[in-house]
């Protein structure tokens with residue numbers, strides 16, 4: 092029998108009677124002591140009167156419409172970890188819950204084994220200590236905690252605050268943002284800081300796997316399941332056990348494959364091609380896309396249920412042009428880290444730094460990195476000057492056409508600017524591949540070369 096003081100006490104708050112009763116019963120059977128309540132006010136009353144080791148709470152229940160239980164619970168009892176279980180995932184509340192320092196976020200229906208595993212993990216980790224981030228609000232501590240993510244702007248520090256919190260949970264995360272904004276960098280930072288950091292970080296690029304091989308590559312296959320399957324082959328999910336699976340370009344995944352992925356995410360098990368028994372797996376999913384998944388859902392190209400499962404926490408990364416002086420920090424970082432030979436440039440002129448601030452950076456941090464890499468290689472002097480920069484940066488062009496130039500320039504100049512921006516975005520998207528860019532733009536290769544020449548754009552500047 093367990094000694095009295097080792098029995099963990101859980102406060103369960105949920106207004107769904109069936110969930111409350113069954114969860115309470117099952118938790119008692121698993122050796123916990125429970126107090127079950129159906130609204131936030133009663134939960135707060137018991138918290139003031141009794142000792143609890145963990146709070147398991149619904150979000151949408153009486154008295155919690157503004158997340159009162161989370162707000163007050165975190166403020167007054169920061170040492171009691173709080174696990175949220177909800178049937179209606181809403182992205183703003185999910186983010187706010189993470190900000191407030193919840194220990195985990197589960198979606199109903201929750202399998203009982205998963206619930207127990209989550210409670211045990213949280214109790215082990217908390218050991219009675221606060222789940223609230225010590226880094227919260229401390230700008231220097233936040234950027235020092237993530238040295239691989241160079242950032243000082245308010246918009247990025249907010250992102251760092253959320254990833255610091257989210258790393259401690261087991262929640263699936265969706266990262267969106269323009270191409271080159273650092274989605275993979277952020278996904279790795281979450282992984283490294285999580286309890287899964289010593290296990291694999293498996294990247295699965297949805298655009299790099301041919302449709303007909305996707306299942307076999309991701310889930311694996313059994314010998315003889317198709318022509319060419321000469322031996323059993325473990326899939327990428329199998330190799331990610333206990334780690335993090337990073338699905339890049341998720342928005343490109345076709346509907347039939349989305350259904351298969353949804354099954355694996357829901358069941359926490361996958362079936363290799365040609366096998367009959369599902370294999371359980373334990374991994375966190377982080378997905379990234381530069382598409383707007385809400386619009387993809389409206390257009391019938393993306394499954395809403397998969398979006399809810401994978402996007403419990405949604406992080407939107409700001410574009411580089413929205414990060415203030417981060418561009419300067421990043422430029423110095425790349426100059427230092429990419430500088431390899433003696434006698435190369437060691438600083439930027441004030442004019443160059445000003446141009447970096449003004450430029451629109453359609454390819455975001457990837458474009459900045461490429462510009463600096465190229466400039467370092469070609470510049471002979473100590474200081475990088477405007478004439479060392481690629482043409483798009485040398486020419487002073489208003490970046491945001493609509494806001495800045497309407498009313499100030501002729502229609503022809505405005506259209507010219509829009510065309511320029513379109514072409515740079517296109518090349519960013521296709522990594523400088525002119526054929527793909529031409530196909531998307533609906534013009535011939537020759538036609539696109541002509542346009543690039545007219546605007547002084549070099550496709551090579553957009554290649555990694």
Ligand SMILES: Nc1ncnc2c1ncn2[C@@H]1O[C@H](COP(=O)(O)OP(=O)(O)OP(=O)(O)O)[C@@H](O)[C@H]1O
Pocket residue numbers: 239240241242268269270271272273274275276277339379381421456457460
């Ligand atoms: N905050 C940052 N600090 C330092 N380097 C960064 C930062 N963000 C991005 N980078 C660098 O910029 C480049 C692009 O980053 P990354 O591949 O993560 O972007 P992405 O948003 O995933 O791009 P895509 O949408 O094209 O897949 C990489 O070289 C990465 O190391």
